Amino acid sequence: MIRFVQSFFVKSAVEPADYPASAYPEFAFAGRSNVGKSTLINLLTDHHGLAKISSHPGKTRLLNFFLIRYKVQDSDSVGFLQLTDLPGYGFAEVGQAEQEKWRKMIGKYFEQRTQLRSIIVLVDIRHPADKKDIQMLELLRLRNIDHCVVATKADKIPKTKIAKTTKELAKELGLKEEPLFPVSALHNTGLEPLFAWIYSKLSS
Numbered sequence: 001m002i003r004f005v006q007s008f009f010v011k012s013a014v015e016p017a018d019y020p021a022s023a024y025p026e027f028a029f030a031g032r033s034n035v036g037k038s039t040l041i042n043l044l045t046d047h048h049g050l051a052k053i054s055s056h057p058g059k060t061r062l063l064n065f066f067l068i069r070y071k072v073q074d075s076d077s078v079g080f081l082q083l084t085d086l087p088g089y090g091f092a093e094v095g096q097a098e099q100e101k102w103r104k105m106i107g108k109y110f111e112q113r114t115q116l117r118s119i120i121v122l123v124d125i126r127h128p129a130d131k132k133d134i135q136m137l138e139l140l141r142l143r144n145i146d147h148c149v150v151a152t153k154a155d156k157i158p159k160t161k162i163a164k165t166t167k168e169l170a171k172e173l174g175l176k177e178e179p180l181f182p183v184s185a186l187h188n189t190g191l192e193p194l195f196a197w198i199y200s201k202l203s204s
């Protein structure tokens with residue numbers, strides 16, 4: 001199993017020319033604003049405040065890159081990977097022009113980030129599958145980009161309902177092979193399968 005032992009904010013960028021030049025395998029977090037992307041990055045890295053949790057004005061519309069040093073447990077193997085906090089979608093008050101900017105920024109990232117391994121799409125476990133999330137997943141399938149889904153805020157529904165809700169969500173989202181991991185940042189639960197999945201993508 002893998003653990004993230006050190007984490008650094010590298011930079012924010014919009015244009016590919018400004019992405020960090022390093023070629024480490026990269027995993028990006030996508031999802032609606034407020035779904036819990038930054039919180040999950042902080043939790044995985046055990047680095048409180050690494051990805052700003054409260055939407056920091058200015059940084060929320062950018063790609064935020066983080067460098068992670070990881071260790072494979074029960075071995076001496078260490079290495080680096082990168083995480084990207086993608087700008088959230090689905091803010092109601094955002095106009096057409098802003099949405100178009102977002103689409104271009106994400107499009108370029110998916111197309112040009114050659115070391116991109118997988119996208120982690122976050123959805124809120126409390127809500128039925130959302131149109132914007134379905135569109136994101138369709139885009140990933142269309143572009144043949146590997147991905148999984150994390151259902152956040154699992155602490156907000158009764159424990160007994162998690163399995164059933166996860167199954168329903170997977171169906172609504174049209175998931176096939178892609179896994180869906182329920183996670184609670186509040187209770188720090190559900191991270192193991194996600195770490196295992198990331199590890200599997202590093203070694204494949």
Ligand SMILES: Nc1nc2c(ncn2[C@@H]2O[C@H](COP(=O)(O)OP(=O)(O)O)[C@@H](O)[C@H]2O)c(=O)[nH]1
Nearest residue numbers: 033034035036037038039053152153184185186
């Ligand atoms: N109860 C609960 N709250 C969460 C969880 N994950 C995130 N949140 C809260 O949801 C809000 C938005 O989280 P944030 O990480 O900023 O979302 P982002 O906009 O997707 O980056 C914050 O108030 C978090 O504390 C979770 O698993 N459980």
Ligand SMILES: [Mg+2]
Nearest residue numbers: 037038052053
């Ligand atoms: Mg955020």
